[in-house]
Amino acid sequence: MKSIQPTGCPVPCRLLLLAVGLAVLFGNAPAEAADQGARPNILLLVGDNWAWPHAGACGDPSVKTPTFDQIARQGALFTHTFCQVPSCSAARAVLLTGQASHRLEDAANLWGLFPDHLTTYPELLREHGYATGYMVKGWGPGIYRGQKHTKLNPAGTAYPSLDAFLQEVPEGKPFCFWFGSHDPHQPWNRGDDFRGDLDPDQVDVPPYVPDHPVTRQAITDYYAEVQRFDHECGQMLKLLRQRGQLDNTLVIMLGDNGWQLPRGLANVYDAGTRVPMAIEWPAKIKGGQELDALISFEDIAPTLLAAAGIVPPAEMTGKDFLPLFSGAADVSWRDALFLERERHANVRAGHQSYPCRAVRTDTFLYVRNLMPERWPAGDPQWHWAVGPYGDLDNTPIKQLILEGKDRPEFKPFFQLGFAKRPSEELYDLQQDPHQVVNVADQAKYTGIKNELSDKLDVWMKATDDPRAVDPRDGRFDRYPYFGQAAKAKRADVKKGAPTVPGGRISVALEAPASNYRIRIEEVYDVGSELWAVSVIDRQGDFGAAVITPIRDEIPLTLPINRRLKQKVIGKDWDWGENSDTLQYVDDRAALLREIEQQNGRRLWQRSK
Numbered sequence: 001m002k003s004i005q006p007t008g009c010p011v012p013c014r015l016l017l018l019a020v021g022l023a024v025l026f027g028n029a030p031a032e033a034a035d036q037g038a039r040p041n042i043l044l045l046v047g048d049n050w051a052w053p054h055a056g057a058c059g060d061p062s063v064k065t066p067t068f069d070q071i072a073r074q075g076a077l078f079t080h081t082f083c084q085v086p087s088c089s090a091a092r093a094v095l096l097t098g099q100a101s102h103r104l105e106d107a108a109n110l111w112g113l114f115p116d117h118l119t120t121y122p123e124l125l126r127e128h129g130y131a132t133g134y135m136v137k138g139w140g141p142g143i144y145r146g147q148k149h150t151k152l153n154p155a156g157t158a159y160p161s162l163d164a165f166l167q168e169v170p171e172g173k174p175f176c177f178w179f180g181s182h183d184p185h186q187p188w189n190r191g192d193d194f195r196g197d198l199d200p201d202q203v204d205v206p207p208y209v210p211d212h213p214v215t216r217q218a219i220t221d222y223y224a225e226v227q228r229f230d231h232e233c234g235q236m237l238k239l240l241r242q243r244g245q246l247d248n249t250l251v252i253m254l255g256d257n258g259w260q261l262p263r264g265l266a267n268v269y270d271a272g273t274r275v276p277m278a279i280e281w282p283a284k285i286k287g288g289q290e291l292d293a294l295i296s297f298e299d300i301a302p303t304l305l306a307a308a309g310i311v312p313p314a315e316m317t318g319k320d321f322l323p324l325f326s327g328a329a330d331v332s333w334r335d336a337l338f339l340e341r342e343r344h345a346n347v348r349a350g351h352q353s354y355p356c357r358a359v360r361t362d363t364f365l366y367v368r369n370l371m372p373e374r375w376p377a378g379d380p381q382w383h384w385a386v387g388p389y390g391d392l393d394n395t396p397i398k399q400l401i402l403e404g405k406d407r408p409e410f411k412p413f414f415q416l417g418f419a420k421r422p423s424e425e426l427y428d429l430q431q432d433p434h435q436v437v438n439v440a441d442q443a444k445y446t447g448i449k450n451e452l453s454d455k456l457d458v459w460m461k462a463t464d465d466p467r468a469v470d471p472r473d474g475r476f477d478r479y480p481y482f483g484q485a486a487k488a489k490r491a492d493v494k495k496g497a498p499t500v501p502g503g504r505i506s507v508a509l510e511a512p513a514s515n516y517r518i519r520i521e522e523v524y525d526v527g528s529e530l531w532a533v534s535v536i537d538r539q540g541d542f543g544a545a546v547i548t549p550i551r552d553e554i555p556l557t558l559p560i561n562r563r564l565k566q567k568v569i570g571k572d573w574d575w576g577e578n579s580d581t582l583q584y585v586d587d588r589a590a591l592l593r594e595i596e597q598q599n600g601r602r603l604w605q606r607s608k
């Protein structure tokens with residue numbers, strides 16, 4: 001196989017340093033430098049579905065991210081970081097394990113099980129004397145019960161805040177803390193206090209979505225959440241600075257995967273895989289660097305371990321990138337990285353995945369769709385999760401395109417985001433940075449296409465990809481999916497409910513799979529809203545009662561950070577990403593009394 005060189009300068013000089021001077025940091029190799037006394041603290045700041053280039057330092061003219069920009073200024077901005085797999089829990093699993101997604105069994109899928117035998121960097125740090133914790137969203141959504149990870153998220157122990165965590169870290173013990181925000185995950189309705197002077201007329205609209213007021217407003221709402229996330233990160237850095245701990249803390253701020261636009265999340269195009277990343281470590285890294293090396297999420301675990309003086313385990317497919325900070329001219333780095341996806345949401349009949357493998361260089365993106373007969377964004381007919389074309393979450397932009405898909409002005413966007421795709425795609429990034437014109441069939445690109453295809457095959461074999469042996473391997477369709485079924489319409493709930501308060505009702509909703517039942521036991525009036533007590537059973541293993549407002553959603557839909565808190569009766573249920581925003585109570589009667597007190601009025605139980 002021929003090696004592929006970027007058309008620009010050779011690899012080492014691509015490690016562009018805008019720094020004031022080139023000599024940087026480490027007098028010794030990082031692992032040697034990180035002796036016991038100097039082991040850094042680690043703070044990982046993870047935005048949820050925050051895509052490149054949506055930060056000031058990345059060149060976005062609209063969004064204001066002073067915290068991110070400052071980290072980049074005091075350390076390094078990485079311009080080519082890719083999440084390896086554009087799906088939330090899967091990307092986080094890659095980040096935690098340092099391994100390519102297809103090696104992680106169930107954890108390659110969204111809402112899967114985190115296999116107990118996988119080794120994570122927080123676990124290794126703990127073994128080497130670190131305190132580890134996380135807040136809000138760690139690894140997830142999914143299930144991590146197992147002998148090793150029982151009640152312990154792979155990201156560490158859950159804490160309500162960084163402050164609460166730091167108070168428990170013994171003096172002199174290094175720590176590793178993960179802040180996983182829910183921002184800027186849709187629905188983009190949490191950023192009102194952080195809008196600043198965002199103007200829908202000024203935002204950049206990429207060419208894969210229609211330039212329409214609906215799109216502009218949605219992007220603006222997303223930006224407001226980016227700004228909220230940036231603000232929260234800033235508060236954490238402020239706390240570390242006040243405690244005098246910032247200097248020897250390695251801070252990484254990044255997105256976990258791309259945004260929830262067509263061709264974004266759940267797609268191997270840049271909109272789904274390329275994320276902002278900035279790193280500072282004042283004690284060791286010289287500021288003002290801009291690095292354009294191709295970084296994969298596989299690299300983060302080996303890098304953090306190396307910073308702590310720990311040799312990364314052999315199974316990690318990623319590479320420690322600390323040497324890039326040295327500015328040495330002879331640092332060799334990869335000239336291509338590999339992307340993939342399996343099952344994101346459960347949105348195809350038969351619980352099918354949509355397998356892709358891809359290779360990204362500076363100048364090309366080559367995509368192989370291994371089962372092109374399947375729908376890339378999910379079946380047009382609703383299956384289990386989200387809704388029609390459910391690998392794209394329900395946003396105003398999705399609605400706009402689907403409603404207009406038969407009209408000439410929207411049809412091209414439907415084709416790009418939702419229609420079936422050929423088995424091979426190739427994008428010429430110099431001509432087409434947003435990857436909307438597939439040139440795989442053009443004769444002049446045959447050479448590069450074949451080179452990249454060969455390169456992909458080599459990587460798949462070298463990393464024990466099951467699809468290297470059988471491209472149509474069915475295991476990713478068979479791994480259990482623990483995500484909730486899509487919500488039914490509220491109208492369905494109301495149909496069975498009496499219109500007069502004070503009557504008891506019994507409404508049965510059965511989710512469209514035999515192993516998962518939602519039963520609404522009781523409905524209560526709370527002021528202008530209805531609340532329901534429901535019982536959820538799945539496969540006979542778990543059960544929980546949940547009380548939650550029914551406003552525009554049925555009870556099992558547990559929106560995050562809503563004005564009304566969600567409360568679960570009994571703690572026997574693992575809610576994945578929602579678990580951190582739920583409050584658990586043991587006593588249903590006590591909960592109902594509390595709700596009465598909060599609302600200043602008596603609950604009326606509805607019954608027939």
Ligand SMILES: [Ca+2]
Pocket residue numbers: 048049087088089256257
């Ligand atoms: Ca995510």
